[in-house]
Amino acid sequence: MNILFVRVPLESCELLQYSTFTYFGEPTGLNYIAEAAAQRGHAVKIHDMYLDPSPEGLLTVVSDYGPDVVGFSSLIIGYDNVTLLSKMLKAICSKIKIVVGGPCTFMPSTLMMRDNPDIDYVIKGEGELAFARLCDFLASDTRSDFQEIDGLTYRVNGHVVENPKNRFIDAGTIAFPVNRYQPYEDYMKGSIITTVLGPPPMVFMEASRGCSFKCSFCGVSEPYRKRDPEKVVSELAQLKKKYSATRVIFADYSFTANRRHAEKICSLMIEKGLNMEWGCDTRVDCVSMPLLKLMRRAGCRIIFYGIESFSQQTLDKLNKGTQTSTIHEALRNTRKAGIQSLAYMMLGAPGETREMILKNAKTLNKCGVDYALWGIVRLFCGTPLFERAVKMGVAQRHSGEMGCLSGDIDQIPVFSKTLTYDELKDLEMHVTRHFYYRLGYVFRRLIRIRDGRELVRLVKQARFLFVNHVLRFYS
Numbered sequence: 001m002n003i004l005f006v007r008v009p010l011e012s013c014e015l016l017q018y019s020t021f022t023y024f025g026e027p028t029g030l031n032y033i034a035e036a037a038a039q040r041g042h043a044v045k046i047h048d049m050y051l052d053p054s055p056e057g058l059l060t061v062v063s064d065y066g067p068d069v070v071g072f073s074s075l076i077i078g079y080d081n082v083t084l085l086s087k088m089l090k091a092i093c094s095k096i097k098i099v100v101g102g103p104c105t106f107m108p109s110t111l112m113m114r115d116n117p118d119i120d121y122v123i124k125g126e127g128e129l130a131f132a133r134l135c136d137f138l139a140s141d142t143r144s145d146f147q148e149i150d151g152l153t154y155r156v157n158g159h160v161v162e163n164p165k166n167r168f169i170d171a172g173t174i175a176f177p178v179n180r181y182q183p184y185e186d187y188m189k190g191s192i193i194t195t196v197l198g199p200p201p202m203v204f205m206e207a208s209r210g211c212s213f214k215c216s217f218c219g220v221s222e223p224y225r226k227r228d229p230e231k232v233v234s235e236l237a238q239l240k241k242k243y244s245a246t247r248v249i250f251a252d253y254s255f256t257a258n259r260r261h262a263e264k265i266c267s268l269m270i271e272k273g274l275n276m277e278w279g280c281d282t283r284v285d286c287v288s289m290p291l292l293k294l295m296r297r298a299g300c301r302i303i304f305y306g307i308e309s310f311s312q313q314t315l316d317k318l319n320k321g322t323q324t325s326t327i328h329e330a331l332r333n334t335r336k337a338g339i340q341s342l343a344y345m346m347l348g349a350p351g352e353t354r355e356m357i358l359k360n361a362k363t364l365n366k367c368g369v370d371y372a373l374w375g376i377v378r379l380f381c382g383t384p385l386f387e388r389a390v391k392m393g394v395a396q397r398h399s400g401e402m403g404c405l406s407g408d409i410d411q412i413p414v415f416s417k418t419l420t421y422d423e424l425k426d427l428e429m430h431v432t433r434h435f436y437y438r439l440g441y442v443f444r445r446l447i448r449i450r451d452g453r454e455l456v457r458l459v460k461q462a463r464f465l466f467v468n469h470v471l472r473f474y475s
């Protein structure tokens with residue numbers, strides 16, 4: 001079968017003609033599924049609409065390549081493009097089978113299928129096994145076996161049927177598709193990750209899959225599985241040799257969720273003299289001083305911490321499972337170990353007032369964090385927080401679902417009862433500006449500059465902040 005994978009752009013197609021993307025890396029997930037399908041003998045091609053967002057570009061690829069199946073990969077933000085593009089493709093060729101996957105499947109699959117008759121299948125979560133099996137079945141026309149495909153949603157006589165997702169890939173079999181890697185050098189210039197870590201070639205590597213924590217705002221529902229450290233490090237070595245990749249972002253939900261596992265990877269990176277600079281996401285309760293020191297020796301330059309809030313009440317309401325004292329300790333230790341930190345912060349959590357948000361921002365500004373990204377607590381349908389909001393009458397199920405399906409971040413409902421969406425947006429801007437435009441912050445960043453490259457990166461970051469925060473605020 002001819003399979004075309006499409007990474008769906010984030011904003012609406014019309015708008016995209018004018019936007020420049022600086023906020024992404026390679027289509028890691030699609031590379032994995034494409035490799036799995038290719039190994040089963042299917043012909044595969046990836047069309048990345050982050051690089052060419054025009055619908056015309058997609059139409060040209062479709063008419064040249066003639067796919068039997070199109071697999072769309074999308075986040076929830078930008079999901080409206082799945083609706084638009086699937087309609088467009090079905091209009092020109094009704095025989096093409098459309099399969100949807102990726103992080104948008106945090107949303108209930110049945111909802112996605114009922115909303116859009118042009119989608120033939122949705123595959124929830126990780127897609128390697130299910131997608132390849134689906135293509136095998138489509139090729140051999142053994143449709144009655146669809147119920148065997150884990151996590152597949154499909155139609156039987158017009159009715160939407162969802163198979164539960166019970167089986168997860170054995171982490172031992174996951175292998176980075178080294179030959180599919182594309183360094184994306186030109187496109188990642190100015191990206192937030194290159195600002196914090198340095199220029200490409202940069203690779204997104206998984207050391208583990210899934211997450212066992214149960215934060216109420218997140219829709220991930222796959223168990224944590226660790227990959228073999230030897231395999232991870234040997235793949236990194238291959239990528240370095242083949243593509244001169246010197247920077248790595250670990251794409252795990254929490255790289256240090258299992259400390260022993262993280263230690264093993266770091267030790268191997270040191271032992272093999274990998275000499276790569278890297279960053280990872282993790283939680284404050286999954287690090288310790290010895291581990292952080294080891295990570296630094298292994299090349300870790302930045303840790304992205306999901307801090308969310310410095311209020312214990314808010315952390316508990318978000319089911320974060322962390323303590324404020326642990327946050328302070330982790331940030332202090334990270335700094336001492338010589339690693340930079342980025343704090344993901346949330347505002348507008350249940351029960352949060354303006355005063356609490358401002359207090360939170362003040363505490364953050366005193367913590368010595370290097371970067372901060374604030375985001376409003378949004379109610380993604382399919383998450384426990386969404387269900388709670390519906391139960392409490394804070395959000396209407398139908399409008400909440402429609403808000404998510406619209407793919408427009410401004411349409412996704414928020415939890416806050418005390419602050420309006422516009423007030424939250426103003427506060428988001430306010431706390432961000434107050435983080436970056438502090439004399440102490442600027443001074444600290446300046447004295448930490450190690451070389452000319454870092455200075456250039458800092459200037460770029462300042463320009464980015466100026467355009468996005470100062471100009472946007474005053475326009």
Ligand code: B12
Pocket residue numbers: 010023024025026027028029030032033071072073074075076077099100101102103104105106123125126127128131192193204206218219220249251252253281375
């Ligand atoms: C690294 C990362 C980034 C990087 C860029 C990544 C990139 N390559 O472009 C940076 C830091 C820039 C980033 C930015 C953002 N990110 Co981000 N990011 C991640 C992270 C940590 C890893 C992504 C990854 O490589 N995963 C590994 C691969 C193998 O998994 P995957 O892509 O999900 O693919 C698997 C399945 O989804 C599925 N699949 C994927 N596509 C398809 C298609 C088909 C047809 C099928 C059947 C299956 C399928 O199979 C794949 C293999 O098993 C994830 C969290 C996570 N651990 O996944 C968040 C995550 C993807 N990001 C998220 C968000 C919200 C964003 C931002 C919008 C944040 C913001 N406010 O700006 C931006 C958007 C950037 C963009 N342009 O896409 C959310 C998405 C939420 C959602 N449900 O939509 C996630 C899930 C984090 C979270 N828990 O909330 N991100």
